[in-house]
Amino acid sequence: QVQLVESGGGLVQAGGSLRLSCAASGRTFTSYAMGWFRQAPGKERELVAAIMWTGGSTYYADSVKGRFTISRDNAKNTVYLQMNSLKPEDTAVYYCAARRGIVVRASTGYDYWGQGTQVTVSS
Numbered sequence: 001q002v003q004l005v006e007s008g009g010g011l012v013q014a015g016g017s018l019r020l021s022c023a024a025s026g027r028t029f030t031s032y033a034m035g036w037f038r039q040a041p042g043k044e045r046e047l048v049a050a051i052m053w054t055g056g057s058t059y060y061a062d063s064v065k066g067r068f069t070i071s072r073d074n075a076k077n078t079v080y081l082q083m084n085s086l087k088p089e090d091t092a093v094y095y096c097a098a099r100r101g102i103v104v105r106a107s108t109g110y111d112y113w114g115q116g117t118q119v120t121v122s123s
Helices: none
Strands: 003-007 009-015 018-025 031-041 045-053 058-062 068-074 080-084 092-100 117-122
Touching: 003 092, 009 045, 018 031, 018 092, 031 068, 045 068, 045 080, 058 068, 080 117
Parallel strands: 009 117
Antiparallel strands: 003 018, 018 080, 031 045, 031 092, 045 058, 068 080, 092 117
C-alpha cells in the first residue's frame, strides 16, 4: 500500500523559509514522478514543483522559480520542497503526489496523494 506522508508545514513571516518533506513508502518509485501541489481556499489545486525519481529532472511553476527547490533522497525515499522568500500568496495546503511516468501538471494525472500540510505566510 502506497503511503505519502507530508511534514514541515507551519506559520512563517513573509520572507522566511520552510522545508516540506514527503516520506514515500509501499513500493519502488524509480519510474515515478513526484509532485508538490498546493491549494488555497477557493482556488484550484496547482502543481508547484515536480521531480523525476530517476534522473532528477525537475519542473517549477513560474510563480515559484528561483524561490523553491525540489529534491529527493533515494536512500530515505523522501522528497523535499525547500521554500525560500515566502510570500503571503504562497499560503495554501501543500500536497505531495506521485504518478508513474513523466511529470504532468494536472492533478488528475496523479495516482497517490498525501494528506496535506498547511503553510501560512503572514505579511
